[in-house]
Amino acid sequence: MSVRSEARPAVTRDGDRIAFMLLRTVFTVAPILFGLDKFVRVLTSDWERYLAPWMDDIIPGDATTAMAIVGVVEIAAGVLVAFLPRLGGLVVAAWLAGIIVSLVSVGGYLDIALRDFGLLVGALALSFLAAGRGYGWLRRRG
Incomplete structure (x- = not known):
């Protein structure tokens, strides 16, 4: 009787790698493009x-200045995902949560808020995949 290895099949490892690369690419490029578009x-x-x-009231300057600040943060988040995807995924997820709160507060944009919730889940998935692959901040232990 042979003892089976606990190693995952190559197909699963390849699927994880492909999913990780797709998510890393999207969550690097999209925030940078959205940030630049501000x-x-x-x-x-x-x-x-x-x-x-109420968010405009707490951000320095007028709404246009606030959007410029938002743009810089989005660009930085995209760059962070590129180099530290585990941490970057968490930052993008938190940022998307803030966007969702803003959209729900404004009203009339619940469809966009729901789409951004899906993106938030994707950003969390990126962070979890990065942790499992040993990339970025707080590499997997054990």
């Missing part, structure tokens, strides 16, 4: 409409 305004000319008034 300055060039190709995707929408009015990012400020998504900002809850």
Whole structure:
């Protein structure tokens, strides 16, 4: 009687690697592009409409300045995902939670909030996959 190895099949390891690379790519590129668009305004000319008034009140400057700050944070989050995907995935998930709160507070954007919730789950999946692969912050132990 032979003892089976606890190693995962190669197909599963390849699937994990592909899923990790897809998520890492999307969560690197998308935040950077969304962040850059806060300055060039190709995707929408009015990012400020998504900002809850109470959030605008606590962010320094006017709504346009707030969106510029948001853009810089989004670019930084994308770069963080590229280099430290476990930590970056958590940062992007937290950032998306803030966006969801803003969208629900503004009202009329529940469809976008729901889509962003799906992205939040994807960002968490990236972080978990990165932890399992030993990439980035707090590598898997054991």
